[in-house]
Amino acid sequence: FGKGPMKRARLAVLIPAWNEEATVADVVGKIRVECQQDVIVIDDASTDRTAEHAMAAGATVLNLTINLGAWGATQSGIRFALKRGYRRVVTMDADGQHLPAAIPALLAPIDSGEADVVIGSCTERGSKARKVAWRVFRGMTGLEIEDLTSGFRAYNLPAMKLLASKKATLLEYQDIGVLLLLINSGLRMREIKVPMRFRAFGSSKIFSSWFKVAEYMMLTLILCTSHIMKRNSSPAVGRNRGVS
DSSP states (O other): OTTSHHHHTOEEEEEEESSOTTTHHHHHHHHHHHTOOEEEEEEOSOSSSHHHHHHHTTOEEEEOSSOOHHHHHHHHHHHHHHHTTOOEEEEOOSSSOBOGGGHHHHHHHHHTTSOSEEEEEOGGGOOHHHHHHHHHHHHHHOOOOSOTTOOOEEEOHHHHHHHTSGGGTTOSSTTHHHHHHHHHTTOOEEEEEOOBOOOSSSOOSSSSSHHHHHHHHHHHHHHHHHHHHHHHHOTTTTOSOSOO
């Protein structure tokens, strides 16, 4: 699908990666072969050979000098893509969970003008800890998105510009904070079901232990509480909160 309108619109696939030398080359290679799209790997100050393996597989590598976390790395990639003239991006994990074959389906609502943001959803992959977090934050925020933590997303140019702005900096995690910012800014969001694999190596950086889950939930609860207070103080904030 690299010869159609998506290619003319300059699409880049962004992959934030921290110590993913075991899988990143395979992920990049499959995207290059199956989708024929440019791949940008944001190496989040890895201590292994992630950057070297990604470059050898054909990716452009953006090397970060300090570890920014998943969202900081993703935002850096979006800013880099804007400077390079890309008008649409797809974000994917480096661990092999997200399938390149699902990229066309992810982009379809954007290509048709139905959405500015599309989230690839696969709730079956969720552990008990992840599902508890999803349930809590859906209740607190009113977000009607099933897979709140999915990093498999597509953004059009208006969404890219918003997410590259200072408003989107220091959101810590890309799920709740980014989704609330997108919806409260009036951007249209869709969630579509996609297949995913379980990661072959390592574990989730956020859901690797109950301590990590507690840390994640505490930080996100602060964000949610702040959002609820802001919503309650301004009737105009918080409208159009669902997924179209």
